[in-house]
Amino acid sequence: MDDLAKEPENAGRRLEPMPEDWTRALAVVAHPDDLEYGCAAAVAAWTDAGREVAYVLATRGEAGIDGIGPDQCGPLREREQRASAAAVGVSTVDFLDHRDGVIEYGTGLRRDIAAAIRRHRPELVITLNFRDTWGGTVWNTPDHVAVGRATLDAAGDAGNRWIFPELTAQGLEPWDGVRWVAVAGSDRPSHAVDAAPGLERAVASLLEHRAYIEGLTDQDPEEYARAFVTSAASAAAPRFDGRPAVAFELFPR
Numbered sequence: 001m002d003d004l005a006k007e008p009e010n011a012g013r014r015l016e017p018m019p020e021d022w023t024r025a026l027a028v029v030a031h032p033d034d035l036e037y038g039c040a041a042a043v044a045a046w047t048d049a050g051r052e053v054a055y056v057l058a059t060r061g062e063a064g065i066d067g068i069g070p071d072q073c074g075p076l077r078e079r080e081q082r083a084s085a086a087a088v089g090v091s092t093v094d095f096l097d098h099r100d101g102v103i104e105y106g107t108g109l110r111r112d113i114a115a116a117i118r119r120h121r122p123e124l125v126i127t128l129n130f131r132d133t134w135g136g137t138v139w140n141t142p143d144h145v146a147v148g149r150a151t152l153d154a155a156g157d158a159g160n161r162w163i164f165p166e167l168t169a170q171g172l173e174p175w176d177g178v179r180w181v182a183v184a185g186s187d188r189p190s191h192a193v194d195a196a197p198g199l200e201r202a203v204a205s206l207l208e209h210r211a212y213i214e215g216l217t218d219q220d221p222e223e224y225a226r227a228f229v230t231s232a233a234s235a236a237a238p239r240f241d242g243r244p245a246v247a248f249e250l251f252p253r
């Protein structure tokens with residue numbers, strides 16, 4: 001209802017540059033390819049600048065390709081994800097091993113993400129659109145909604161010693177240093193990163209999901225990846241001085 005009933009906040013407003021006074025980011029998403037559909041150009045720019053970025057995926061995306069069963073698909077998509085992360089300078093990719101397609105929002109998911117935040121100690125956390133729809137018309141998947149919301153919650157959980165005391169018992173000390181959670185793919189973005197410097201690597205990064213793309217479309221995979229990444233970056237340009245951009249909705253903490 002919320003998405004359909006009113007004009008999104010921030011609509012039409014100029015996008016502010018993303019904060020740059022940080023050194024470590026952690027991106028938490030549901031599936032292999034979630035970061036490559038639009039966000040990877042920003043990651044490339046950050047790793048170019050010497051910042052550390054790590055990825056955490058709730059699933060291995062094993063339910064993502066119709067023609068390949070989960071047992072084969074999980075390891076295949078893990079390999080593709082590691083290669084696509086490497087294309088934008090990311091060498092740490094962790095998997096939480098929730099089941100693809102049926103991730104449940106709840107304390108188990110919050111705890112797993114809080115544990116990851118404590119391990120990586122990021123100042124910036126990235127996640128993907130957690131709202132019911134993409135822009136009011138296209139229904140979002142339950143996995144994205146669950147992981148996005150749980151990530152926003154876990155940014156707080158990670159700093160509280162008493163919410164998941166079992167994490168402290170495992171040696172994961174509280175980390176209250178998350179300063180922002182940035183949501184990619186939001187229909188009410190507030191901030192952006194210049195996509196131009198990282199655009200070619202973002203295309204290469206999406207293209208690493210070759211088996212997934214081949215399962216999805218008959219289009220040539222490189223043409224498909226280039227068209228998607230370019231049009232996503234162009235969509236934000238009118239609100240970012242005409243520059244192609246990766247847009248985020250920023251939640252300061």
Ligand SMILES: [Zn+2]
Pocket residue numbers: 030031033034144
């Ligand atoms: Zn996804």
